[in-house]
Amino acid sequence: GKEKELIRGSWESLGKNKVPHGVIMFSRLFELDPALLTLFHYTTNCGSSQDCLSSPEFLEHVTKVMLVIDAAVSHLDDLHTLEDFLLNLGRKHQAVGVNTQSFAMVGESLLYMLQCSLGQAYTAPLRQAWLNMYSIVVAAMSRGWAE
Ligand code: HEM
Numbered sequence: 001g002k003e004k005e006l007i008r009g010s011w012e013s014l015g016k017n018k019v020p021h022g023v024i025m026f027s028r029l030f031e032l033d034p035a036l037l038t039l040f041h042y043t044t045n046c047g048s049s050q051d052c053l054s055s056p057e058f059l060e061h062v063t064k065v066m067l068v069i070d071a072a073v074s075h076l077d078d079l080h081t082l083e084d085f086l087l088n089l090g091r092k093h094q095a096v097g098v099n100t101q102s103f104a105m106v107g108e109s110l111l112y113m114l115q116c117s118l119g120q121a122y123t124a125p126l127r128q129a130w131l132n133m134y135s136i137v138v139a140a141m142s143r144g145w146a147e
Pocket of ligand 1: 036039040057060061064065068069089092093096098102103106137
């Protein structure tokens with residue numbers, strides 16, 4: 001439907017530049033909740049959050065997150081096929097001390113990145129379409145987290 005078209009259309013260009021867009025997202029996330037930075041154990045040696053944001057391990061996580069979003073966009077017609085992967089992903093985040101409210105904050109940061117990157121193309125229906133997709137992803141991760 002219309003929602004899927006909006007998501008696919010906007011991801012077409014963003015998905016080609018995953019790291020820079022992911023960095024915008026996580027910069028926003030750490031602005032919203034600086035304490036999340038400490039959950040990345042490899043960031044303990046960083047002076048500032050800007051240093052952390054450019055560390056290779058951190059950029060690797062940014063890439064991992066963007067690949068999960070990419071997978072969700074590719075599987076809009078059959079998101080349930082990602083269920084087991086997302087349950088397990090939620091479990092892993094529980095193990096590293098990330099709480100489920102923080103997943104929602106990543107969602108806000110995702111919307112912020114979309115707004116920055118898409119400009120005029122960031123419309124209310126587009127925002128809602130992304131929110132709906134991200135909510136499905138987070139719901140599965142949260143179920144895995146709580147199991
Ligand atoms: C792994 C933190 C959100 C995807 C990890 C790890 C940490 C972490 C510490 C393990 C070390 C590493 O691989 O870098 C966080 C924090 C988040 C967050 C603080 C903020 C709420 C997310 C989200 C996604 C995601 C929203 C995807 C939608 C991944 C993936 C891995 C990972 C794919 C690798 C899991 C594996 O080893 O199989 N995360 N994460 N993360 N994260 Fe996150």
